[in-house]
Amino acid sequence: FGRNLRLLDVVASTQDELRRLAEEGASEGTLVIAEQQTSGRGRMGRSWVSPAGKGVWMSLLLRPPVPLPLTPQLTLLAAVALSRAISRVVPVTIGIKWPNDLLVNGKKISGILLESAAEDERLRYVVVGMGISVNLDAEDYPEELLPKAVSLKMASGEAVNRSDLIAIILEEFERLYGLYLEQGFAPIRSLWEAHAVTLNNQTTLNTPQGPVHGVPRGLDDMGGLKVELADGSYRTVYSGEVGS
Numbered sequence: 001f002g003r004n005l006r007l008l009d010v011v012a013s014t015q016d017e018l019r020r021l022a023e024e025g026a027s028e029g030t031l032v033i034a035e036q037q038t039s040g041r042g043r044m045g046r047s048w049v050s051p052a053g054k055g056v057w058m059s060l061l062l063r064p065p066v067p068l069p070l071t072p073q074l075t076l077l078a079a080v081a082l083s084r085a086i087s088r089v090v091p092v093t094i095g096i097k098w099p100n101d102l103l104v105n106g107k108k109i110s111g112i113l114l115e116s117a118a119e120d121e122r123l124r125y126v127v128v129g130m131g132i133s134v135n136l137d138a139e140d141y142p143e144e145l146l147p148k149a150v151s152l153k154m155a156s157g158e159a160v161n162r163s164d165l166i167a168i169i170l171e172e173f174e175r176l177y178g179l180y181l182e183q184g185f186a187p188i189r190s191l192w193e194a195h196a197v198t199l200n201n202q203t204t205l206n207t208p209q210g211p212v213h214g215v216p217r218g219l220d221d222m223g224g225l226k227v228e229l230a231d232g233s234y235r236t237v238y239s240g241e242v243g244s
């Protein structure tokens with residue numbers, strides 16, 4: 001991954017750049033990295049703070065030979081790859097908040113945005129957008145985000161070399177993706193569950209079908225989150241987020 005690399009200074013969003021390249025036929029592993037994004041996007045239509053030179057703002061192209069309904073598996077794979085990579089470079093303990101927010105001491109350090117294109121129920125490509133708040137200082141955040149966001153530098157007390165981090169992310173991603181293509185979702189599922197901070201506690205999940213109240217117990221084979229409801233029955237949720 002990353003052998004085909006587009007390194008940009010200022011860009012609206014690395015997602016848009018890579019989607020354009022994907023439509024033009026770019027190969028799997030193509031990577032777009034920007035120093036700064038002026039319209040960084042988050043999940044659920046939110047914006048993503050991406051100041052110049054302070055974070056890792058990048059998008060990675062996958063062309064997985066899997067059917068569209070298995071996209072949640074890739075969402076979870078990305079979270080595992082990123083959390084393993086970060087904790088190899090910085091001495092912090094990362095928790096994954098379903099489906100793919102990375103937290104340090106309960107505060108968000110990184111977010112992942114998957115955007116995909118499909119044809120006949122098969123994925124044509126997936127653009128994995130990764131935002132890691134590496135060397136941001138408190139004043140780089142809008143005030144209302146400070147109670148729930150943190151950078152690696154703020155959490156560890158030391159500035160982190162972004163190139164080293166990117167190299168390790170690509171290594172972990174490539175290894176886990178290879179494992180996934182060879183052995184399927186089972187190993188990814190165990191790794192995700194081991195890192196998850198959102199299991200076995202009463203939670204409200206905001207889903208496209210409305211709020212779901214219950215206790216998340218683990219993942220199913222497709223990458224959905226199995227939630228135990230008050231009456232003891234189970235419901236599986238495939239997209240959404242943990243309510244705050």
Ligand code: BTN
Nearest residue numbers: 013040041042043058111129131
């Ligand atoms: C989230 O937690 O809501 C997802 C945030 C994803 C941010 C990354 S930064 C690189 C890529 N380009 C974007 O515009 N967004 C993603």
